[in-house]
Amino acid sequence: MSRRALTLLLAGFLVLALGVVGAFRPVPYVVLSPGPTENTIGEVDKKPVISIKGKQTYPTSGALSLVTVAYQGGPAAQIDLLTALRGWLDPTVAVVPQETIFAPDRDPKEVEQENTVEMTNSQDSATAAALNELKIPYSMVVSVVSTEKGKPAEGKLLKDDEINSVDGKPAKDVTVVSDAVKAHKPGESVVFNVTRGKDKLDVTLQTVAGPKGQTLVGVVMQAKYKFPFEVDINVGDVGGPSAGLMFSLGILDKLTPGEITGGKRIAGTGTMEPAGKVGAIGGIAQKMVGAKDSGATVFLTPADNCAEAMNAVPDGLRLVRAETLHGAVQALDALRSGKGEVPACEAG
Incomplete structure (x- = not known):
């Protein structure tokens, strides 16, 4: 073999070796794929949801199925380049920078705790929204669960403090408190009035900028409700707030005569405020694939996600725009009866 041929052979082998090694090196990306679905009027592990x-x-x-997004990767278990490349070639999944899911200045344990609290809040808010729809009274307080290390609320707001108001605005729910803080620019002061034991006191905090530019003080809150009857929701280790709409519809279906689905397989997503407003969520493309794979033919879509959803909707899945819980109920009534308007998503 000539020296030239040997040199080319060795160079090719080196390139191949480097390519193989590089393909298995960890990269700071996360793969999002369709997760499991759960029927909110069905069972999980032989127990009612x-x-x-x-x-x-x-x-x-x-x-009435909630849909989820599964993820692969993260600071504790980074994916390799080959996995990321496979994800980029698969139209049913998304590959996103790691920091969009795991903020670089956040402890993963804090994020996990916050997701758990968000799921609990979501379940309670969904119950509250269903009861509001049925005009059944209940009571509620916003309570401090924890504060984030190094943030303004640390040491000033304490666990189990009950938040009465923010800047004089009554704390009607967690969203109201959060929105009142976000209304400030980073560096401005915000005043919490809280009940601590038997005392009421004002706590002034200076806001800071969060990882995505939003204003925060670093407090994890939870709405504590007193409902006139017991509502228990069992979904295993599913986290986050995006199942709120489907929880509310499941509760309504069980509390009212007749069958809200008309026997159809309905799936959907959306956060739920106690007042009944449906909020936007992430991972809509993956959630629609999960819905279609579960046999759903109708997908309740938050209004703010409609344009994105129209660009990725699977064949055979009908998108129904949901702005409020009441509107979603009316849409399902129209689908069941064949009478009335069914609000549709429109392409952006």
Whole structure:
């Protein structure tokens, strides 16, 4: 073999070796893919997803399924380049920078705790929204769960403090408190009035900028409700707030005569405020794929996600625009009866 041929052979081998090694090197990306679905009027591990005690319930049929997004990667288990490349070639998944899911200045344990609290808040807000829709009264306080290390609230707001108001605005729910803080520019002061034990006091905090530019003080809150009957929601280790709409519809279906689905397999997503407003969520493309794979033919879509959803909707899945819980109920009534308007998503 000539020296030239040997040199080319060795160079090619080196390039191949470097390519193989590089393909298995960790990269700071996360792969998002369709996650499992759960029927909120069905069962998980032979237990009802929604159990109601102390109030009459009614039979249900069909499905009202929440949808999820599964992720692979993160600071503790980074994916390799080959996995990222496969994800970029798969139209049903998304590959996103790691910091969009895991903020670089956040402790993963804090993020996990916050997701758990968000799921609990989501369940309670969904119950509150369903009861508001049925005009059933209840009471609520916003309570401090924890504060983030190094943030303004640390040492000033304490666990179990009950937040009465922010800048004089009554703390009607967690969203109201959060929005009141976000209304400030970083560096401005915000005043919390709290009940601590038997005392009421004002706590002034200087806001700071969060990892995505939003204003925050570093407090994790939870709405503590007193409902007139028991509503228990069992979804295993699913986290985050995006199942709120489907929880509310499942509760309503069980508390009212007739079957809200008309026997159809309905899936959907959206955060839920106690007042009934449906909020936007992330991962809409992956969630629609999960919905279609579960057999759903109708997908309730937050209004603010409609344009994005129209660009990625799977064949055979009908998108129904949902702005409020009441609107979603009316849309399902129209689908079931064949009468009335069914609000549709429109392309952006």
